[in-house]
Amino acid sequence: MIIKDTEFVLKDGRKALLRSPKDEDIRGVLDYLYVSAGETEFILRYPEECGKYTYEGEKALFDRINASENEAMLVCIVDGKVAGNCQIAWKTGLKTRHRASVAIALLKEFWNLGIGTRMFEEMIRIAEANENLIQMELEFVEDNTRARALYEKMGFRITGINPNAIRLRDGTLLNEYCMIREIRR
Numbered sequence: 001m002i003i004k005d006t007e008f009v010l011k012d013g014r015k016a017l018l019r020s021p022k023d024e025d026i027r028g029v030l031d032y033l034y035v036s037a038g039e040t041e042f043i044l045r046y047p048e049e050c051g052k053y054t055y056e057g058e059k060a061l062f063d064r065i066n067a068s069e070n071e072a073m074l075v076c077i078v079d080g081k082v083a084g085n086c087q088i089a090w091k092t093g094l095k096t097r098h099r100a101s102v103a104i105a106l107l108k109e110f111w112n113l114g115i116g117t118r119m120f121e122e123m124i125r126i127a128e129a130n131e132n133l134i135q136m137e138l139e140f141v142e143d144n145t146r147a148r149a150l151y152e153k154m155g156f157r158i159t160g161i162n163p164n165a166i167r168l169r170d171g172t173l174l175n176e177y178c179m180i181r182e183i184r185r
């Protein structure tokens with residue numbers, strides 16, 4: 001689905017734009033996918049795995065999500081640069097259509113400026129507008145204290161643990177935590 005543009009002010013005073021992705025964002029999103037993968041272990045891809053992302057592939061993804069009735073992507077643009085994106089998607093089966101999954105990541109230079117908070121406010125608004133949805137769900141990797149702080153601030157609580165869900169290249173095993181947030185209307 002297409003989400004209407006919103007402007008907001010970052011903690012450092014710069015203006016930011018939040019909106020559905022457009023073709024003009026494709027190069028920026030490809031750069032963001034590659035760079036962000038090398039900036040933190042909390043993103044579930046290594047930079048060398050980003051070769052599979054292509055201009056055509058991202059265009060098809062944007063077109064599909066923008067035309068979808070159960071999925072939305074938002075990109076955040078700061079000074080003409082793609083700072084990161086977030087996604088919300090819910091299932092369509094009768095038994096599972098009450099659950100929405102969300103995901104978010106930003107380039108490091110844009111952490112701690114309030115973008116994550118603003119993205120979650122928007123994803124919560126989208127979820128609340130869908131009467132079938134009763135909960136939002138996400139996962140985070142252990143020790144991701146910034147993400148956990150954001151999620152708890154936005155009303156999520158830990159509901160479970162997936163032991164050793166992540167194995168880093170050096171063999172380190174990390175747990176993944178599941179969180180949910182009930183939707184209040």
Ligand SMILES: CC(C)(COP(=O)(O)OP(=O)(O)OC[C@H]1O[C@@H](n2cnc3c(N)ncnc32)[C@H](O)[C@@H]1OP(=O)(O)O)[C@@H](O)C(=O)NCCC(=O)NCCS
Pocket residue numbers: 040042043084104105106107110111112113114115116117118139140141144145146147149150153
């Ligand atoms: C996690 C992430 C999406 C958060 O977005 P963000 O724009 O940095 O978040 P915000 O600035 O809106 O809010 C972060 C909050 O956490 C707080 N915070 C930051 N670092 C923290 C820490 N180490 N411990 C506790 N709280 C922390 C901030 O003070 C802020 O709270 P406040 O607004 O009440 O002051 C972003 O940092 C990111 O992309 N990280 C790398 C990728 C990633 O981890 N993605 C999530 C995968 S599950």
